Amino acid sequence: MRAISALLTALALLGLSTPVVVARERAVAPGCSLLHVTSTPGTPPALRRVTLPGMTIEALPPPPGSVEALGYSAAQGKAYGLSNTGTFPFRESRVITVEPQGSTHDLGPLRHRAARMPPPWAVDIRAGAIDGDEWYLVAGHRLYTVDIDPDSATYLAITHVTWLAPWLVPLSVGDLAVTSDGTLLTVTTNYQHETVLLEIAVDDGTVVGTEPAALPPARYGAVVITDDGSRYAVADNVAGHSRFYQVGADAAGTVELARGRPLHHNDAAGCLRSEPQPPPTPPPSPTRSRSPSRPPETTTTPSSPTEPPPVATTPSPPTNTSKWSSTPRQPHSPRPPDTSAPQSRAPNAPALPTPPRPRPVRPVATETKRQWVLATLLLIIGAGVVLRRLR
Numbered sequence: 001m002r003a004i005s006a007l008l009t010a011l012a013l014l015g016l017s018t019p020v021v022v023a024r025e026r027a028v029a030p031g032c033s034l035l036h037v038t039s040t041p042g043t044p045p046a047l048r049r050v051t052l053p054g055m056t057i058e059a060l061p062p063p064p065g066s067v068e069a070l071g072y073s074a075a076q077g078k079a080y081g082l083s084n085t086g087t088f089p090f091r092e093s094r095v096i097t098v099e100p101q102g103s104t105h106d107l108g109p110l111r112h113r114a115a116r117m118p119p120p121w122a123v124d125i126r127a128g129a130i131d132g133d134e135w136y137l138v139a140g141h142r143l144y145t146v147d148i149d150p151d152s153a154t155y156l157a158i159t160h161v162t163w164l165a166p167w168l169v170p171l172s173v174g175d176l177a178v179t180s181d182g183t184l185l186t187v188t189t190n191y192q193h194e195t196v197l198l199e200i201a202v203d204d205g206t207v208v209g210t211e212p213a214a215l216p217p218a219r220y221g222a223v224v225i226t227d228d229g230s231r232y233a234v235a236d237n238v239a240g241h242s243r244f245y246q247v248g249a250d251a252a253g254t255v256e257l258a259r260g261r262p263l264h265h266n267d268a269a270g271c272l273r274s275e276p277q278p279p280p281t282p283p284p285s286p287t288r289s290r291s292p293s294r295p296p297e298t299t300t301t302p303s304s305p306t307e308p309p310p311v312a313t314t315p316s317p318p319t320n321t322s323k324w325s326s327t328p329r330q331p332h333s334p335r336p337p338d339t340s341a342p343q344s345r346a347p348n349a350p351a352l353p354t355p356p357r358p359r360p361v362r363p364v365a366t367e368t369k370r371q372w373v374l375a376t377l378l379l380i381i382g383a384g385v386v387l388r389r390l391r
Contacts, residue, residue, distance in 0.1 A: 032227065036049070036234075036268045063096070063104055068267060070098070070268065078097045080096075083104075093109065095110060110156060127175045129176035129178050141168075168200075174220045183202065184199065184202060185200075189217040197209075197213050213254070218235040
């Protein structure tokens, strides 16, 4: 009977321990988190973190303005983007970094170091991706390379510019993603109104690969390739909805994961670097009963036999009476009435507010003055042309 009961106990323990192993394997299954920026007409841009493939969405603090050309640097653990501020013709584009928690930092404007090429217009930059310490931007019909190595002398400077393929210029390049081969992947709609995947070489801007995609024709503002090679694309507006797709090799492998309100613009970057998990807490070790330890031996120096023993002295009572003294407390004499003149302001009245300091007048920058002069000249020339035609 003892052997049978021991066998049944072992089988019960084995059956209870099996689900624990399966649950642990599912808990450590890898995922991919993205930083996703969206903007709808008439509303400020929003930032959120999307976890794939389960489409878990977490809202983050909104960015200071519209964000374009978002790309994620796994080595630095943050994303780079361009935030456009101001209105035409005085619109300015500044580089910002976006942390995984949503905080942003302004790094200033891009610097142009490429020879024989004009700098890009801020309104033209739409697509971007990061590979190592190089940030690739598409503006108009050019492909720009920006150095994002913080230790480099050309940090945040355009170091290389190349032309895109001529037949690619009229097509819409909404976003870029770096493939495992080092090329740039984009999703666009060709002249036959078909959605295709294009791979662009980073050195000369030529198209090195074309693949049809089972996606509806639209503008795809976000394109992401995860660490396991899965491809995702987000369309701004398809039949009145924005749609989040997982792009497969054919129609059977392409899945619509989510849909929402139509977007004016969207951009995404990832996969975010996973945060290190805290080590598991070890179980408490069983306490062992210890034998009572011997008190440490103290060596005392014997006193001299001629030294008289200490005499116990009785402390004299304190002269000042404390609140714990047994002596009865003397009654307080009545306080004489206050005959001083009343104050002009009550003692508990709030302090008067200090007058505000005058705001310093910020001088107008030389670049802003030049822009205003250029705008004025354009208006004068345009008015002259109109007057000539009227005559």
